[in-house]
Amino acid sequence: MSKSLTDVMFSSEKRKNVLLLLQNGPREMEFILMSLDTTRAALLPQIRILENHHLITGANDKYELTNIGKLIVNEMVPLLGITDVFEGNLDFLGTHDLDFIPPHLLKRIGELAPYTLAESVPVTEISEPNKPVLQKAKISNYQTSVTAFLFPTFPSVLADFKENGVKLCMVVSSELLSKIREEADDDFRSLLNSSLNKLYLYPGEMRFMSFGYNEYSFMIRFLDKNGDYDHNYLVSSSPLALKWGKELFDHYLKNAVPIDKI
Numbered sequence: 346m347s348k349s350l351t352d353v354m355f356s357s358e359k360r361k362n363v364l365l366l367l368q369n370g371p372r373e374m375e376f377i378l379m380s381l382d383t384t385r386a387a388l389l390p391q392i393r394i395l396e397n398h399h400l401i402t403g404a405n406d407k408y409e410l411t412n413i414g415k416l417i418v419n420e421m422v423p424l425l426g427i428t429d430v431f432e433g434n435l436d437f438l439g440t441h442d443l444d445f446i447p448p449h450l451l452k453r454i455g456e457l458a459p460y461t462l463a464e465s466v467p468v469t470e471i472s473e474p475n476k477p478v479l480q481k482a483k484i485s486n487y488q489t490s491v492t493a494f495l496f497p498t499f500p501s502v503l504a505d506f507k508e509n510g511v512k513l514c515m516v517v518s519s520e521l522l523s524k525i526r527e528e529a530d531d532d533f534r535s536l537l538n539s540s541l542n543k544l545y546l547y548p549g550e551m552r553f554m555s556f557g558y559n560e561y562s563f564m565i566r567f568l569d570k571n572g573d574y575d576h577n578y579l580v581s582s583s584p585l586a587l588k589w590g591k592e593l594f595d596h597y598l599k600n601a602v603p604i605d606k607i
Contacts, residue, residue, distance in 0.1 A: 353398050354421060359383065359391045364410070365425075367401060368418050371409035426455020434462050437577070441567040445552040447596050456589045457563075460581035471576050472497055478580060481561035483509055490557035491547065491597045493518040495525075503536045516545040516594075516601045525607060537607045545601035556593060563590035 354361055362381050366372055378385060392408065395401040400414035410418060431438055443451065463475075474496050482488045483505050492515065496502070506513055517525070529537070537544065554566035554574050562582045568574055581587075 348394065348398070350398065350400075350417065353394060353400065354417070357391055357394075359388060360395055361421075363388075363391065363395060363408075364400065364414065364418050364421065367408060367410045367414070368422065371407050374406045374408065377408065423453065423455055426453075426458060428455075429458040430454050430460070437462060441569050441577075442552050442572070443567075446593065450589060450593055450596070453589060456583075456585035457579070457581045458586075459583065460579050460586065462579050463577060474498070474502065475564065475578065475580065478562050478564055482506075482559045483511065485511060485559035485561060487512040487514065488557065488559045489514045489591075489594050490555060491516040491551070491553075491594060492555035492557070493521055493551045494554055495521065500533045500536060503533075503542075507536060507539055507541060510541065513542045514545075514598075515542070516547045516597055517604075518547060518551045522546055522604065529607060534607050544604040544607070545598065546604055547597055547601045549600065556590065558587055558590035558594065560587075563587055 348356075354364065359381060363377060366377055366380055372380075374385070378388060381388065392401070392403070395414075396403065399411055400417065401408050402411050403409075443454075446454070479502065483502075488506065488511055490513070503513070505511075525533075525537070536542075552572075553568055556563070556565040558564070562580055563586045564578055564580045566574070566578045
């Protein structure tokens with residue numbers, strides 16, 4: 346065997362894709378050929394390499410992963426997910442703070458893919474929430490947020506939530522709570538104190554601007570490594586991203602303190 350396992354798995358798209366296809370169980374050769382849009386003549390040499398490295402086994406034109414293949418592919422899939430997240434956005438994500446993400450979720454950051462990254466928000470929209478995400482939030486049954494800031498339009502958003510019966514669970518920084526208590530008018534206080542809302546104080550440092558999720562999407566607003574905000578955000582709507590977002594929210598909620606009244 347002249348190739349390392351790393352070369353076998355990653356230096357050929359055909360070999361990599363065969364391994365991923367077989368993760369779900371044995372497959373006929375015809376299914377593999379159609380799925381990869383290739384020919385038998387082009388694929389057979391790659392199949393032989395996988396067989397020679399004991400990653401797959403075949404009989405009667407049907408192939409499946411070996412026990413070694415299953416073990417390796419199970420580890421390969423999360424790695425590919427991680428590379429998908431950083432691919433094309435490495436300069437951005439590499440210069441922004443990811444330390445607020447607990448290790449067990451950072452290992453699963455690949456679950457955020459596919460996502461949209463907005464780096465250049467128009468000046469006219471800097472003080473407004475993302476409109477498509479907001480519209481989805483208004484028809485969701487709930488909205489959760491962990492945040493160090495509020496948009497100027499948040500009182501009207503909260504009024505829409507109340508009208509639509511959207512339950513809000515929001516964790517705020519100590520600085521934001523102080524600002525709300527100092528500046529909120531009676532109408533805003535009344536909205537915040539609605540029975541639909543649950544408010545919490547996070548006593549620790551927030552190394553991000555905000556993140557949150559609802560039934561339809563998950564969003565993060567990052568800080569750069571200098572602690573500055575450059576009006577960027579990441580949005581994902583995949584089921585795995587929503588689950589990941591819920592776990593991140595729960596991580597911060599468990600250390601938060603309920604706020605009885607504003």
